[in-house]
Amino acid sequence: MGTLIGDVLLSSAFLAYAGYFDQQFRDTLFSTWSTHLVQAGITFRQDLARTEYLSNADDRLQWQANSLPADDLCTENAIMLKRFNRYPLVIDPSGQATEFILNEYKRKEDYKKQFP
Secondary structure: OOOHHHHHHHHHHHHHHHHHOOHHHHHHHHHHHHHHHHHHOOOOOOOOOHHHHHOOHHHHHHHHHOOOOOOHHHHHHHHHHHHOOOOOOOOOOOOHHHHHHHHHOOOOOOOOOOOO
């Protein structure tokens, strides 16, 4: 419980600001934020795994069953998709994200939009 405030600060900053960036820059941001928390005297778990803190194992297994690759970047993106209440702009030249989104939300009545 002693690290709850720092863990939540790091996780919420990650959700709010890191979505636009690649994995390397996300790691850099997380490291920078961690340094600021240390300087401010706010304790947090040094081994905080973002994907495990922000999602549960059932969600991650369901995402993998819906064609999501198991790497951290894709899992972090799925966490953001699940937690945001707005529709994101997805640029997906490989088609992996599109396939995942269609599988994940096929139970709902969302529609695939395609532009020429």
